[in-house]
Amino acid sequence: MTDSSPLRARGSLIDALSSTVDRGGHGLKHTPPLLSRVLEEGAWQEFETVRGEVVQHTDFVDFVTTPPLKGLGATVDLVRRMVADDPAALDLLDRALGGEKTSRDPDPHSSEATPPSAKQAAALRRLQKDAPELHARVLAGELSAHAAMVQGGFRARTISVPVSKPESAARALRKNLKPEELAHLIKLLSEEEPAE
Numbered sequence: 001m002t003d004s005s006p007l008r009a010r011g012s013l014i015d016a017l018s019s020t021v022d023r024g025g026h027g028l029k030h031t032p033p034l035l036s037r038v039l040e041e042g043a044w045q046e047f048e049t050v051r052g053e054v055v056q057h058t059d060f061v062d063f064v065t066t067p068p069l070k071g072l073g074a075t076v077d078l079v080r081r082m083v084a085d086d087p088a089a090l091d092l093l094d095r096a097l098g099g100e101k102t103s104r105d106p107d108p109h110s111s112e113a114t115p116p117s118a119k120q121a122a123a124l125r126r127l128q129k130d131a132p133e134l135h136a137r138v139l140a141g142e143l144s145a146h147a148a149m150v151q152g153g154f155r156a157r158t159i160s161v162p163v164s165k166p167e168s169a170a171r172a173l174r175k176n177l178k179p180e181e182l183a184h185l186i187k188l189l190s191e192e193e194p195a196e
Contacts, residue, residue: 007054010047011069013038018068021079032086035079039092060096084120087138087145091124120145126154 017034038044046056049069057063057071067073076097083089123145127135134148149155159176162168173182 007046007048010041010043011049011055013041013043014047014072015050015069018072021072021074021082022068031079031082032089035083036086036089036092039089039096044096080121087120087124087141090121091128091135091139094121094125094128123149123154127152130154 013034017031017038020030020034044057044060044063046054048054051069053070055070057066061076063071064074064076064079065071072079080090080093083093124135124138127138127145127148131148131152131154134143134152137143138145138148143151146155150157159172161172173185177185
């Protein structure tokens with residue numbers, strides 16, 4: 001007879017994760033570490049519920065969407081939003097999903113504004129594929145996903161310029177542009193705009 005205590009321990013972990021997801025905003029600080037453990041240990045694939053039922057999943061999305069006690073009873077989008085501020089948990093989630101976008105993930109090339117969590121997930125996927133060294137620095141907490149995307153040349157660097165005071169705008173531009181870029185900007189600003 002096999003010892004079911006490891007499966008029971010996994011079941012307890014799944015139950016704790018399910019409770020934090022169910023609590024929504026109140027469970028936010030506990031969800032990323034619990035989800036990370038569930039994914040790192042593969043606990044979602046086979047566990048024993050508090051009722052003594054052994055549950056097996058081969059697909060992570062099925063595990064997320066299956067009602068408790070056999071799953072989380074949630075959506076992938078909800079779980080993604082709950083771990084959006086934890087790059088390591090978000091990376092593990094993306095790996096469990098096979099690096100594929102969920103049906104509600106935005107097109108990363110779309111000009112529409114997208115939720116920060118979806119943008120961050122898309123950035124992490126791009127960095128993992130095209131700049132693994134920057135991806136590792138994001139996971140280590142050394143860089144934000146946006147800063148890594150800028151450093152890798154995948155996003156343009158932007159700054160906020162206060163438009164109500166020209167002096168403040170000039171100061172911000174001088175601080176952030178190279179002399180040749182400033183000269184080019186001055187030239188562009190002095191040219192007349194063509195009539196529409």
